[in-house]
Every structure is written in C-alpha cells, then in structure tokens.
Amino acid sequence: MPIPPSVNPVEIARIALKRLAERGMPPTPENYAQFYNAIVTIKSPEEKTNDELQQAWQILCRLDDAVSDTRDTTEQLLSSLAEGGDTMANRLGELKQTRQAHLTRTQPPEETHSKLEELLDDIIHSTSNIHTTVKSSHIDLAAIRESVRHIEEDLAHNRKMLELDPLTGSLNRQGFDHLLSNECKRARRSGAKLTVVIFDLDDFKLINDRHGHLVGDQVLVHMANLAKAVLRETDTLVRYGGEEFLVMLPETDHRGAQYVVDRLRVVANKSPFMHKAQRLEVTFSSGIATLKDDENGRALVLRADEALYRAKHSGRGRIEVAE
Numbered sequence: 001m002p003i004p005p006s007v008n009p010v011e012i013a014r015i016a017l018k019r020l021a022e023r024g025m026p027p028t029p030e031n032y033a034q035f036y037n038a039i040v041t042i043k044s045p046e047e048k049t050n051d052e053l054q055q056a057w058q059i060l061c062r063l064d065d066a067v068s069d070t071r072d073t074t075e076q077l078l079s080s081l082a083e084g085g086d087t088m089a090n091r092l093g094e095l096k097q098t099r100q101a102h103l104t105r106t107q108p109p110e111e112t113h114s115k116l117e118e119l120l121d122d123i124i125h126s127t128s129n130i131h132t133t134v135k136s137s138h139i140d141l142a143a144i145r146e147s148v149r150h151i152e153e154d155l156a157h158n159r160k161m162l163e164l165d166p167l168t169g170s171l172n173r174q175g176f177d178h179l180l181s182n183e184c185k186r187a188r189r190s191g192a193k194l195t196v197v198i199f200d201l202d203d204f205k206l207i208n209d210r211h212g213h214l215v216g217d218q219v220l221v222h223m224a225n226l227a228k229a230v231l232r233e234t235d236t237l238v239r240y241g242g243e244e245f246l247v248m249l250p251e252t253d254h255r256g257a258q259y260v261v262d263r264l265r266v267v268a269n270k271s272p273f274m275h276k277a278q279r280l281e282v283t284f285s286s287g288i289a290t291l292k293d294d295e296n297g298r299a300l301v302l303r304a305d306e307a308l309y310r311a312k313h314s315g316r317g318r319i320e321v322a323e
C-alpha cells in the first residue's frame with residue numbers, strides 16, 4: 001500500500017523501531033519492513049476525506065464568526081453602558097445640586113424649574129439609549145448563543161467522524177485512545193474485568209495480491225460486520241491497523257473473550273466472503289489480555305499485541321492469552 005502523503009515517514013519509522021525494540025527483535029531490513037508496513041496502513045485522521053476536512057474547516061469559520069460577533073456586541077454594549085453611565089452620574093450630580101439650590105432658595109424658582117426639566121430630559125434620553133442598546137444586544141446575544149449551540153452539535157458530530165475508520169465504520173485508533181483510559185478507570189472503579197482482543201487477518205496480503213485491493217477492502221468490511229454482529233452493545237470494535245482489529249470487552253474475562261473469538265470464527269466460517277461465486281477463506285490470529293490491577297491501558301494493549309504476535313508465530317488461526 002503506498003504511503004499516504006500526509007503521513008510523516010519519520011514518525012512511522014520511529015514507531016516501527018520502537019515496536020521492534022519492544023519485542024526484542026533485531027532491526028533487520030525484513031523485520032523493519034514488516035513493522036513499517038503495518039504502521040503505514042493504520043488509518044490516521046490525516047487520511048480523512050476532503051469532505052470531512054471541509055466540514056471541519058467550515059465549523060472553524062463559523063466559530064470564528066460567532067466569536068467575532070460576540071466580541072463586537074459585547075464591546076458595543078460595554079461602551080454604551082459606560083457612556084450612558086457617565087452621563088447619568090453627571091446629570092444626577094447636577095440634579096442634586098439644583099434640588100439643594102431649590103431647597104435653600106439660592107436660585108429663582110423659574111431657573112431651578114427649567115434646569116430640572118433640562119436634566120430630566122437628559123436622563124430620559126440616556127436611559128432610553130441604554131435601553132435600546134441592551135435590547136438589541138440581548139437579541140444579538142440570543143442569536144449568537146443559538147449559533148454556538150449549532151456549532152457545538154456540529155463539532156461533536158465532526159469529532160465523532162474523525163474518530164471513525166471510513167472503510168469499516170468502526171472506531172479508529174484515535175477514537176480508541178480516547179475511550180481506552182476511561183474504560184480502564186471504569187473497570188478499576190467497578191472492580192469488573194476488562195479484556196481486549198487484537199485479531200489480525202492471516203495472509204491478507206495474498207487476498208490483495210490474488211484478487212486486488214478493492215476485494216481486499218470488501219473483505220475487511222465483511223469481517224468488521226461479522227465482528228459487530230457477534231459483539232454486545234457495550235463492546236467496541238476498533239480498526240487497529242490495516243488488517244488488524246481490536247475488540248474491547250468490558251465486564252469480560254479472558255474466557256469470555258475466547259468465547260467471542262470462537263463465535264467470530266464460527267460465524268466467519270458459516271458466512272464466508274464470496275467473490276465471483278467462490279468462497280474466500282479468511283482466518284485470523286488473536287491475542288487476548290485482561291486488565292491487571294497495576295497496569296494502564298497502553299500496557300494492556302501491548303500485552304494483547306504480544307500475545308497476537310505469539311499466536312501468529314505458532315501457526316495461523318490461533319488464539320494466545322497473555323499471562
């Protein structure tokens with residue numbers, strides 16, 4: 001599979017070397033190439049379709065508009081309140097003085113009277129100005145609040161899309177990372193078992209080579225659909241790599257996970273992928289690990305990955321359970 005231009009080859013090389021080191025494997029060209037290819041095929045958010053990126057971009061633009069509208073409205077409101085407040089404070093001071101002059105009769109009553117009228121006019125005018133600004137700001141702010149609500153909804157939807165694998169509709173690695181630590185915390189709090197299974201289609205390269213990449217894609221979709229069908233609602237399917245899937249099973253121990261894998265095998269056998277009226281045999285190898293008290297999500301997945309590695313190397317179509 002060619003490297004998508006948006007994936008940074010240096011970063012891929014770094015991860016490939018890390019994975020080799022984690023397994024204590026020498027970085028021979030063959031070993032390195034195997035890991036490099038596996039990592040390259042992971043669908044990253046950079047590989048999202050133009051439509052999804054366009055949508056994200058439009059949301060950002062609308063967010064920018066809403067922020068700038070809010071700033072304008074707030075500035076207008078603040079300056080009108082400050083100006084009106086100053087005028088009112090001045091007029092009230094004058095009002096006090098005029099009233100005092102009236103009480104002590106230091107000014108002729110006609111003068112006091114006309115001054116009072118003039119001041120009252122000013123105060124009515126300022127109050128009315130402030131009222132008009134507050135009313136229109138209130139309408140503007142209500143409209144901004146409504147568009148922010150829409151933006152929030154769109155953002156939530158967009159984030160969800162960025163966390164999905166476009167081919168199979170299952171979570172991608174980014175979405176899974178987001179979920180994993182929460183699930184570990186939940187399992188720790190409730191004391192329930194949490195198990196992950198990583199399963200990898202065997203000799204998938206041969207399917208691509210014999211029948212073409214498009215058929216390979218359809219096989220991946222078929223397997224993902226079968227996996228979704230055997231899972232409970234609370235389980236999660238993740239496209240973990242090119243032809244590698246991860247299943248997260250809350251409230252399940254390794255025996256339950258083995259049962260799920262066996263069921264998937266039976267279902268895959270009963271409902272094979274058909275191509276040109278021929279059944280394509282697809283088998284897979286699996287690694288299973290159950291969360292330990294003192295480990296985090298990454299360590300859990302790494303143990304499942306190691307178990308998968310052992311399963312692959314003890315012959316295809318096997319299950320290995322991590323210690």
Ligand SMILES: Nc1nc2c(ncn2[C@@H]2O[C@H](COP(=O)(O)OP(=O)(O)OP(=O)(O)O)[C@@H](O)[C@H]2O)c(=O)[nH]1
Pocket residue numbers: 001034037038041167200201202203204205206208212213214215216217220241242243312316
């Ligand atoms: N059609 C298709 N092929 C993919 C996709 N992602 C990865 N692959 C292919 O999956 C194959 C994986 O090859 P390998 O890593 O050698 O693994 P394998 O042939 O399954 O062999 P084992 O895993 O060792 O049993 C490569 O040919 C990739 O190009 C995808 O999205 N679509």
